């Protein structure tokens with residue numbers, strides 16, 4: 001069983017990746033500090049996986065309550081965050097309470113933000129149940145909610161106590177969600193590991209067929225990348241962690257403009273990464289062949305490669321103008337200096353960005 005570590009001094013924590021770890025007492029219980037545990041899940045995941053987790057906690061004599069949120073990115077907002085606080089207060093939970101996020105990235109981001117802010121901060125645990133959450137969102141401590149004008153605009157950095165990534169639960173994941181997770185997996189190859197990228201080209205059919213060993217390897221290699229980047233730049237202050245944002249400035253613009261939940265995060269990131277690659281080619285850094293190879297890989301992963309037709313260039317640029325990487329109103333994008341090496345670039349001239357948008361069929 002691979003056990004990785006996110007090395008952050010006193011805030012270090014393990015990531016357990018294996019089958020049947022999501023409700024394993026010896027992995028879960030040592031990370032619960034008080035006697036009160038709030039399980040946070042959604043209407044899809046709770047019926048599938050909540051009972052075994054509750055049972056383990058109750059058997060240990062803990063007080064367990066739950067809050068089951070509606071399912072979807074459109075509910076990653078203030079109103080539904082408030083439901084977590086309501087449940088915590090109604091159950092009289094205090095500062096020693098532990099929150100457990102059982103679900104995908106939406107549940108993880110919201111639970112983490114609730115933990116960061118409830119009574120000024122309580123512990124939380126990530127049990128990610130989507131591929132995307134296992135390879136990316138459950139690790140690294142970015143938590144938060146969306147604003148109608150921008151993705152993840154309200155939030156906090158808050159590291160979990162432990163991540164239990166159970167690859168067996170991926171069996172019930174819909175195909176579209178598997179593909180969305182693969183977008184973030186491909187991202188790691190593009191920004192920092194050409195060997196992994198080559199492996200992904202070769203193993204994509206096995207990943208799409210959910211071959212357990214191959215899927216588990218993709219999760220472990222992705223988590224290793226994420227853990228290293230987060231350990232190097234936890235709070236995204238040194239343009240290291242920002243590289244994990246490849247494709248996200250375009251992608252978040254798609255999600256915001258299309259209405260949260262219409263495009264999956266991973267789908268928007270896939271198209272965004274292709275746009276970033278196109279722009280990198282325009283900068284003279286990567287070749288047309290490399291852009292084409294990325295397109296082929298995204299298609300093999302069942303991901304979209306075409307921007308939505310209903311968004312204009314102005315819509316894109318408006319959403320991109322509030323991106324969190326921007327400094328003093330200056331657009332900053334993650335591009336590829338070469339395949340396997342990403343950089344943050346100040347886009348002082350927007351003409352190439354417009355060219356990329358136009359080439360993707362986005363109307364002026």
Ligand SMILES: NC(=O)c1ccc[n+]([C@@H]2O[C@H](COP(=O)([O-])OP(=O)(O)OC[C@H]3O[C@@H](n4cnc5c(N)ncnc54)[C@H](O)[C@@H]3O)[C@@H](O)[C@H]2O)c1
Nearest residue numbers: 044071104105106129130132133136137142169172173265
């Ligand atoms: N914090 C971070 O570092 C980070 C990183 C990447 C993405 N994100 C955020 O994560 C969110 C996307 O996460 P996501 O892709 O997991 O989406 P999600 O949380 O909406 O989950 C996707 C769907 O799969 C369902 N589901 C979850 N686990 C399942 C299972 N095992 N079987 C069957 N169905 C299951 C969910 O109910 C949902 O319908 C976005 O809000 C994105 O911004 C955050």
Ligand SMILES: O=C(O)C(=O)C[C@@H](O)[C@H](O)[C@H](O)COP(=O)(O)O
Nearest residue numbers: 136140142151152241244245248324
């Ligand atoms: O962990 C990070 O850092 C990332 O950028 C990972 C991204 O995949 C993720 O979508 C993240 O939530 C985006 O962060 P944001 O700061 O652009 O909202």
Ligand SMILES: [Zn+2]
Nearest residue numbers: 184248265269
């Ligand atoms: Zn992402």
